[in-house]
C-alpha cells in the first residue's frame with residue numbers, strides 16, 4: 559500500500575501509519591527512521607474514529623505532538639479541492655508538469671540564498687554521487703522565471719531562496735507543495751548558507767541547534783489575518799548531531815552546534831555600524847552581541863527561523879548549516895578576499911554532501 563492509492567493517511571505517535579482507502583479498508587504500517595516496513599494489513603469497516611480521522615488530519619494545529627499527526631507535508635485543507643495548483647514562482651504546475659515523475663524520488667533538498675551557489679552545489683553533488691553525464695548540462699528547472707533557481711541531481715534538489723524571511727518563505731510554500739504533489743517521502747532538507755559569527759573565527763561551520771529571533775526566543779511569528787501566530791523553531795536534533803559527527807571525519811571544517819539568530823535586516827537588524835542608518839554606539843552594539851552570545855547564539859543570518867518553523871509544522875526533517883564569514887566582535891565589513899569566501903561557502907556544502915553520501919550508502 560502506498561500513500562498514492564490511499565485517500566489519505568494518518569500517523570499516531572508510535573509511528574504507526576493508518577491508511578484510509580476507498581474500499582473502507584485500513585492498512586496499518588509501522589515506520590521506523592527513514593525506512594518504512596509493512597507490518598500488518600487489516601481489513602475493517604470504517605469506524606467512527608476512522609471516519610473522523612481526515613477531519614483531524616485537516617486541522618491547522620501546529621503542535622508537533624498533536625495526537626494524530628499529518629505525515630503529508632502540507633497542512634492545508636483547501637489544496638485537495640483545487641483542480642490545479644500553479645507554483646507560480648517556480649513556473650511549475652500540477653496540470654502543466656508531471657510532478658511525481660519529475661520529483662517523486664527526491665530525498666534531499668538543499669537550499670541557499672544565491673542562485674550561483676546552488677548551481678555550483680548541484681554540480682558538486684553530481685560529482686560526489688558519481689552520476690553519469692556532464693555537470694555543465696545540469697539545467698535550471700525554473701529557468702522560465704527569475705525568482706528562484708532549481709537543479710535536480712539524482713535524489714538531490716538544490717534551490718536558491720534569495721535573501722530574507724519573505725523570500726525563503728514563498729519558496730518554502732511552493733517547495734513543500736511540490737513535494738506533496740510529487741508524493742516524495744522521507745525528505746531531509748538543509749539550508750546551506752553564510753552568516754556572521756558571534757565569538758567564532760571566520761570559516762567556522764555552525765549547525766543550528768535552535769533558530770532564535772532578535773530577542774533570542776526560539777520562535778517565529780507569522781501574521782495571519784491580522785493575528786500573530788507563533789511557531790516553534792526547533793530543528794531535528796538527530797540530523798544536527800549526525801552532521802556534527804561527520805564534520806570530524808572531514809579535514810579543515812571546524813564545526814560547532816549553537817543557536818542561530820535570524821534577523822530581518824543585514825545592517826541595523828544585525829547591529830552593524832556600517833549601514834546607511836545607525837542609531838547606536840559601538841559599546842551598545844558589543845553589549846547586544848555579548849547578550850546574544852550568553853543566550854547561546856553563535857551566528858547571525860536571515861532565514862533560519864521561518865525555515866525551521868515551516869519545516870517543523872510540515873513534518874520535514876530540517877537542518878541549518880551556515881559558515882561564518884567574519885567574527886562580529888571584530889567588525890562589520892566583510893573584507894575577506896573573494897577566493898577565501900568561496901572556500902568558506904564550500905564548507906557547509908562538503909559537510910552536507912558527506913551526510914548525503916552516508917545516507918545513500920556510498921561511503922561507510
Ligand SMILES: O=P(O)(O)O[C@H]1O[C@H](CO)[C@@H](O)[C@H]1O
Nearest residue numbers: 670671721722751752859860
Ligand atoms: O548565504 P545566504 O544563504 O545567502 O544567507 C545569508 O546571506 C545573506 C546576507 O548576505 C542573508 O540572506 C543571510 O541569511
Ligand SMILES: O=c1cc[nH]c(=O)[nH]1
Nearest residue numbers: 752753754858859860
Ligand atoms: O554577517 C553576516 C554574514 C552573512 N550573512 C548575514 O546575514 N550576516
